[in-house]
Amino acid sequence: MSPDDAEVLSYPGTLPPASDDLQLITALREDLAEAGFSNEGVAEVLGAEPVAALDRDQLVAGQLRIQQLLREDSLPRQQYACAVLTGLWLVSADVTGHQLTRALPRTGAHGLQQLNLADVRATGTDDGGRVIPRADLRPYQVETRTGDADLWISSDLAAHQLAGALPHDHVLGVGGASLTLASATHRRTVKTALDLGTGCGIQLVHLLDHAEHVVGTDISERALEFARFNLLLNAPALRLDPEAPQPGRDGADAGQLGDPGERLGRFRRRST
Numbered sequence: 001m002s003p004d005d006a007e008v009l010s011y012p013g014t015l016p017p018a019s020d021d022l023q024l025i026t027a028l029r030e031d032l033a034e035a036g037f038s039n040e041g042v043a044e045v046l047g048a049e050p051v052a053a054l055d056r057d058q059l060v061a062g063q064l065r066i067q068q069l070l071r072e073d074s075l076p077r078q079q080y081a082c083a084v085l086t087g088l089w090l091v092s093a094d095v096t097g098h099q100l101t102r103a104l105p106r107t108g109a110h111g112l113q114q115l116n117l118a119d120v121r122a123t124g125t126d127d128g129g130r131v132i133p134r135a136d137l138r139p140y141q142v143e144t145r146t147g148d149a150d151l152w153i154s155s156d157l158a159a160h161q162l163a164g165a166l167p168h169d170h171v172l173g174v175g176g177a178s179l180t181l182a183s184a185t186h187r188r189t190v191k192t193a194l195d196l197g198t199g200c201g202i203q204l205v206h207l208l209d210h211a212e213h214v215v216g217t218d219i220s221e222r223a224l225e226f227a228r229f230n231l232l233l234n235a236p237a238l239r240l241d242p243e244a245p246q247p248g249r250d251g252a253d254a255g256q257l258g259d260p261g262e263r264l265g266r267f268r269r270r271s272t
Contacts, residue, residue, distance in 0.1 A: 097128025
């Protein structure tokens, strides 16, 4: 990463993902699915050795593979789109605005800017500028009672993508600790589940599979914004309906976000 890159990716002032435009979030979800941006899709695009290197936080092999793929003229559309997204969010490869718009035709580079997921930096060429990620977004596969579901989880950028020390309100993504907790949690059906310190909401997506009512709380409003965005982005797979009328006192909420003093969002579970 060059000094210029480090300046671009400096943390202060970076906003969490925007959750107010449901149509744009739906467009992004459809684009990500159509691109095959999943654990399986990424593994197919990168190959075994770059994936193994990525698991060790070594990015060079993945960067070289993505650069090679994006130079190929005959690459199938889905593989091309997955390669662009893998380059942008997983291996820190250079991605242009034109490449991103081709990979995400409904959302485009401008849509990612509106969602606070990326910025576009002018390069003085006609390639649409260089796309700079402002938040991390990566595939996550969750095991449910009806089978595996491919999701996408957003969080703050990883330490290697940022300059300087991480701030106190940095929102971590899916890591070893969260995976250990998810695997150790007993998944019997319960009426209510509480997720204290929900962070990006990764435990919520697991709890929603076996709890009728889920509450996620955090002292960080920034974390709640990430969790809300992740629930909206994955609403169909989680059987949530963010557009349903607000339930009354006798209604059952599938998901609720807030701190001990303020309710910041509610979602109803779909009837199916």
